[in-house]
Amino acid sequence: MNKHNISLIGFMGTGKTTIGKILAEKMGYDFVDVDEFIVKSEGRSINDIFIEEGEEYFRDIETNALHKILEGKNQVISTGGGLVLREENRRALLEGSFVVALKASPRNIYFRLKDCDERPLLKGAHPEKTIRTLLHKRYQFYNKNHMSVATDKLSVDEVVEIIIKEINK
Template sequence: MEKRHNIALIGFMGTGKSTIGKKLATKLGYEFIDTDKFIEEYEDTSIKEIFSKYGESHFREKETEALTKIVQNTHQVISTGGGIILNAKNRKILMANCFVVHLTAKPRNIYFRIKNNKERPLLNTAHPERTIRQLLHKRYKYYRVCHYTIKTDVGNITSIVNNIAENYNNSTQLSGHKEVF
């Protein structure tokens, strides 16, 4: 595999993409990009507002537009939205332009990490923990489209960041990657 000069963090909301991404970018001297923040700045409105006014499909279109722009640059750690992998085009863009790292956590841990965040439009349900399990089940095969997977509910942030950096630096030695398109 040829060396990719971006790292993309994929995974469900609450798995640590932003927290780990910022520390990883600092460690590598890369720029940190959060696709959701990129969209909010570009659209001059919140993700919650986009979902509310235009619906999820419109937001997913904006994700693809943002990702296409973002990967034109290199030496970035890109924290993606949890559902960016639902679109086959996004999965292809990520795999072609990034070392893709899937961050995982147990559903219960995800719930406790995000239960007080009211900016999560997909979790505004009567049973958010059940919704997390359902969405994880639905997205599982797509999250497996990656070069590397790491659990974020085991170990500390520093060890996770170091582990990702080491695997990224050794990525030219990988024989391939998992693909589900």
């Protein structure tokens, strides 16, 4: 385990970006969002990549982006919700960072994301059902971590403090 990088994993809407930015600031680390890294390097949105190239292509560039990012140090890394689907990515995260899984109930995730148009996997007729299905499929992967925090009933600052306390043990 490498504590020079902290990776936040979890389903979309669990707070990875919001918590990650504040955690990075408090620790004096750089904040790196894997999806933003991909958007910059590809010159197009995640949505466009999914539409034009498909999910498998996106997962390939996501894996490459993760490896490049993990070469750095003193970073808080916010991963995309599906990054953990590949064994190679899970292994790289666990070896190259302190992995924190952020968790939330399907209902809370739905309410956090219901007005967001930039989530390609939630474009269907029943987004809450899709969230439950995807969470069920990904549950085992989100449990491959060094610690996990349920974000449902905690403020952002409380989650950040819990993570910092654990890292400083």
